[in-house]
Amino acid sequence: MSLWEYANPVKFIRTTDKVLPWVWTLAGLCLVSGLVWGFFFTPNDFRQGSTVKIIYIHVPSALMAINAWLMMLVASLIWIVRRHHVSALAARAAAPVGAAMTVIALATGAFWGQPMWGTWWAWDPRLTSFLILFLFYLGYMALWEAIEDDDTAADLTSILCLVGSVFAILSRYAVNFWNQGLHQGATLSLDKEENISDVFWFPLLVCIAGFVLLFIALVFLRTQTEIRARRTRALLAREGQA
Amino acid sequence: MMPDLGKYAFAVLSSYGVTIVLLSVIVLASVRRARKVRAALDEIENRRGK
Numbered sequence: 396m397s398l399w400e401y402a403n404p405v406k407f408i409r410t411t412d413k414v415l416p417w418v419w420t421l422a423g424l425c426l427v428s429g430l431v432w433g434f435f436f437t438p439n440d441f442r443q444g445s446t447v448k449i450i451y452i453h454v455p456s457a458l459m460a461i462n463a464w465l466m467m468l469v470a471s472l473i474w475i476v477r478r479h480h481v482s483a484l485a486a487r488a489a490a491p492v493g494a495a496m497t498v499i500a501l502a503t504g505a506f507w508g509q510p511m512w513g514t515w516w517a518w519d520p521r522l523t524s525f526l527i528l529f530l531f532y533l534g535y536m537a538l539w540e541a542i543e544d545d546d547t548a549a550d551l552t553s554i555l556c557l558v559g560s561v562f563a564i565l566s567r568y569a570v571n572f573w574n575q576g577l578h579q580g581a582t583l584s585l586d587k588e589e590n591i592s593d594v595f596w597f598p599l600l601v602c603i604a605g606f607v608l609l610f611i612a613l614v615f616l617r618t619q620t621e622i623r624a625r626r627t628r629a630l631l632a633r634e635g636q637a
Numbered sequence: 638m639m640p641d642l643g644k645y646a647f648a649v650l651s652s653y654g655v656t657i658v659l660l661s662v663i664v665l666a667s668v669r670r671a672r673k674v675r676a677a678l679d680e681i682e683n684r685r686g687k
Binding site for chain 2: 430434435439444445446448449452453456491492495498499502503506507509510609613616617619620623624626627630631634
């Protein structure tokens, strides 16, 4: 069986209909248990105090903000190369979710930054590239809405997605590229020596799993909706011609 | 039950509050639109089927 079979809208809806209840349930379980664990049952940090609890939402949302765009990039490339409508619609479906994740990351970062850095905002490379990524999300969604023809919209938004990917990657590596500004380096590392303490790490992993699963559930549901909306428009257009 | 958040209570609670509100909005909006679009398509397909 080929992966491309799922590019068939009917097959995609049928498969995701079966998978979605499981993904929703797992996402809910991971989110609730991870957040409750992190908020109620982990100690305060000796330097950051209770603000360390913000890590359980800031890191997963920032991770998803960048990875949502990278998912959109892959879907856009599939559209450009293979012209599968489902992939273009999946990219469209992911954008509002990615934008919400970006707002969460920016807002929680500001709430953490005020007591820790003494400022809500700084024109730091990581923060600035993240803000630009958010503007790209807005531009991407606006472009989809502005163009009536679905295929033309998919073409143009795919190109915008390629350009925006530069900022998605910059957001991820800004700290390493410029090595200046307030934002610290990566919180998560596979190097045991550099990683955060296990007492914070395990609930954080559960929260990350929850955010990833929630993103998958939302993208599946929203892609189904986009497929149905496209079919509705096509049927209405046919009725209009008749 | 409530952990002692000390002087950073506003920052921590605001972060969780904003996150819960935004996630709820995106989930509810997605589910609502999914139902609406599905109902509209069903109606058109039923009409065409008759």
